[in-house]
Amino acid sequence: MLLKTLPLADPGRPELSSPSAFLRRLQRDQRRGQVLATCWSLLEMGCQAALPVPVGLGVQAVVDGDSGALWRAGALALALAAVSALGTVLLHRQSVWNWIHAVTQVRQLVSRQASHLGAGLSRRIATGEIVAVGSGDVEKIGWYVELVARLRGAVAVWLATSAAVLVVEPALGLAVLLGVPVLAASVWPLLAPLERRYGEQRALGGKATELAADTVAGLRVLRGIGGEELFLDRYRAASQKVRAAAVRSARIRSLMQAQQVLLPGLFVVGVTWYGVRLAADGRISVGTLVAVYGATAFLAAPLRILGEAAHARSVAKVSAARAVRVLSLARTEGAGDAGLADPARSDLFDPVTGLTARAGELTAVVCGDPDFAGALAERLGGHVPPGEEGPAQPSVRLGGTELDAVPLAEARAAVLVHDKEPVLLSGTLAALFDVPASGRVDPWEALAAARAQDVLDALADGSPGASAEVMAAEITERGRSLSGGQRQRLALARSLLADPPVLVLDEPTSAVDAHTESRIAAGLRKNREGRTTVVFATSPLLLDRADRVVLIRGGRAAVAGVHRELMREEPAYRVVVTRAEEPGADGGAAERAVPAPTGDHRSESRSDA
Template sequence: MQIRDLPYADPGVPDVRSGTRFLVWIGRQQLGGQVKSLLWGLLHHLGIAGLPFGVGLAVQAVVDRDGGRLALAGVLLVLLGAAVATGDVMLHRTAVTNWITAAARVQQLLARKTAELGSVLTRRVAAGEVVAVSTGDVEKIGWFVEALSRFAAGAVVLVAVCAGLVVYAPALGAVVAVGVPVLALSVLPLLPRATRRADVQREKAGRATELASDTVAGLRVLRGIGGEELFLGRYRAASQEVRRAAVHSARMWALIAAIQVVLPGVLLIVVVAYGARLALDGRISVGELVIVYGAVALTHHPLRNVEEIAMAFSFSRPSAKRAARVLALARTTTTVTTAGGGGRPGAGGDLYDPLTGLRAPAGLFTAVVCGDPDAAGRLADRLGGHPAEPEAGHASVLLGGVPLDELPLETARTAVLVQDKDPVLLSGTLRELLDVPSSGAVRAEDALAAARCEDVLDALAQASVDTGGDPMRTRITERGRSLSGGQRQRLALARSLVADPEVLVLDEPTSAVDAHTEARVAAGIAGLRAGATTVVLASSPLLLDRADRVVLVHEGAAVAVGTHRELLAREPRYRAVVTRETDEELAAVPAPGDPLEAEEALEGESA
């Protein structure tokens, strides 16, 4: 895989049983690139390792006054220099390619998982951790993949140098063969402590990132209540904790780096002292001493690769563990088989939730009243096929008799679209905002009109600088922060209407607008979605009165079905939610004639 071939057509199915297994899986996917990098690394390191041999030959040729051998040594040094230069360039090229392609693979896996889970992702994993995984953790995983081939090449060269010196100069070679492995393994006892300190730093950095994200997202509200200084102080304290943890971690890594400098120096002193004595005794020649000295001096370079791989693994293993934890999340953990089910959902299929008993008949506008806003949000997620936490033993939501979690993700997303109560607007022009996968049956202009976005279009037209007053070409700031809450909500609604899914689920789509606008939006939704399945979770009478049928969900179960006016007349629990009546007011209302009528009607609807 080359950088020009990115992105991957299919990033694969990762092994997410543990962080180490995930790193091994990434390494296997990069096997071809690792082999290339290893071969170029061997050329580079062997060229460096051969330089002392060429220098030793040249020195000995001068001592022996042999011009032929001196010329041969010069040619050998030129060839070794070319090998070092070529190997270094190509090693860097292939190693960086491995880094970028591995990071791109992890990014694609995370993007695919994010698209699969949708808004549920941040309910299962903290927002700060998601940011850390998709930024810093991806880089650390790529770093390990890049360093792996350099380490392998350096390890092979160290073994080759030690073996060659033992054969070439046994007396000095034995010292080197014992000393080099000691140098390579000397930092291992310090790695666990260094890793723990690095983990503490990353944990504190993740919390600081999450605090910063929350503060920026809520800055408008914080300024309204005068709380920005309080949160700024909290972020300052969190950032100072990150700084102290980083310094604490850096001290340990500095100690490891110092050991990697000091111990090779000690070995070099030992080799020079012992070799000088051997040369004085006539047991080795001057050229042999130069060769051994140069070989030992240049082992410092491959030994640095040992230190680097230790650091890369220590940093990347926790990062891979976090990435594997995110990638291991699934839409649901239950597999459901429906009696007589099978096939795919077709047009006209009812949306049915076995957990609550809620049924939304195909082609109708169904409103759902739930007294608990949090429960309404969970129900909306469940209707979209991605509950925050799958309920053990409960069947998935069915569309046309087929469980949503048994459908391919693309099919499920096309069939059901859920807009939560706090939708996000991405930065870009209004035309780009409304350029979403859709059936093509609803024009952007019609969707904007149904969502009553006239004032939004006027505001965007006035804000345009170089677009000639065209609101469709005006850029919307990040998350639409330049717009009011009601304007953002209506633009998000227009985006959902443009998509024109088979089933549209809206959670409180008009909670941020005034009553007059709400009534017009309700009429727009009912008109544009006529003949299509629409489910709205709301408690506003203006929306409920537009619905073809209303379902009351009480304590996790659908307990009454009818029109808005029918439920107002016969269902006290419904009136309590919709009209905000107190317990005393409810007690003064005469009881309905037959309390079983609603249950019988509900059973008939669910049959």
């Protein structure tokens, strides 16, 4: 089985009913690898278990003075050693493949889940938890999955060795057959404390990772206000808690490892002492005693694997439980069999707020509450995770079709939501722009519309090897080498390049100066001509470019019209845009409600408030 088959074309569907079921499913998904590893384990350990036989025959041949038997015993020992070495190589290769397969599968499942949940993931589970699952937890899960095959081989060889000793000397065979399970069970009282302490260590480690990620992300701001020492002290305290928990967990592990050495050693001493008594009484030969001793001493290897498996299962269950928690997060989805007729010519309507974005127009949405605006922007993309907006609410409709009833891939292809704080992944500029796109807009047009020439210059200066081809310029992790405004414009260019039928932009120019914002507003208007665009903003420079502006008050679309008319006629609108104090009840004009939506939202007058 070649490593080039990874990553998996399809990581499959995990079993999420319990951590144990999740681990069993991972084993079933690599049946061939598990079978091969079990076979190579039997070959390796079987030859090792049989080695005492030729050794015993050789010793007996020396006692009897039979040189021919001695040569035959030596040849058999050499053959068993060679086959055991071959089995060791094959087992190691297959075990590593099984480990990598399990790790890759879990990472692909977590990555697919993160992509499926989108921006809602970080609000439902800590970022540090996702990082921990994708790094440390997958290694523990892979360790147990690959160990299962070796465990099967160890149990099979133990039974075969016990049966062989039982035939030669029933009393010794019975001791071997019953003694190994007793020794293996001696670690059980330690498993529950180990699992509990490791779970505590993992929880504290996830919090420390989350704190570190938040500190690094806000390092520039922290330095500006002199708060880096405060956060450094917090991280020190968190890391010390992780260290203390790790020490407590290590104490249990060290006790288990001590048991795996001490108890099998005592067992071998006891069996050997009894065998010597039998040899002294003449009931067994010296060669048989040597063979029995060798077989009994060999059983320390299966016992170590049994102990390792108990340890691996304890930590893997904790890690699997965290992976199951991440993978169990679900989105609200309908039957998934509905389809969108023509997204580019369909109105986008939210029945909760009454907001309508007309097809082919640039609609600006003004909302005094930034958090509500962000939640509404995400709602317009459909498939909002449950629990993020309270009770279940009607789905956003595109052309009369509920987005929650549309397959996720089709809904995302129709409506793209540009987040207020978009993420730039590390890599080249070409990789950043390697996104599904209509082909109508090329990267240079998108960059020009976002007024990102200075961003290109900064990237070229930071990547000396990219002087000839700016698309080869490297972007650092999360674009931290760029300013906030530069990151924002680069992300906006990526969204414009995608050119979706419906584009929702949440404060796309909040980090740029007024002059640049004015030019971006003009570029956005030109680039999205004839395409449905929704912009959440309170900047007059953007609002003045919109075909239609809608004011959201009290969770509903309160007034609608063009920016300049609303500034003249609507005090409530003017308050939000100019950030002035709202006039009293007797000093302002009454709000004009948007008419109830009809089947054709285009029938609303642009100046209708």
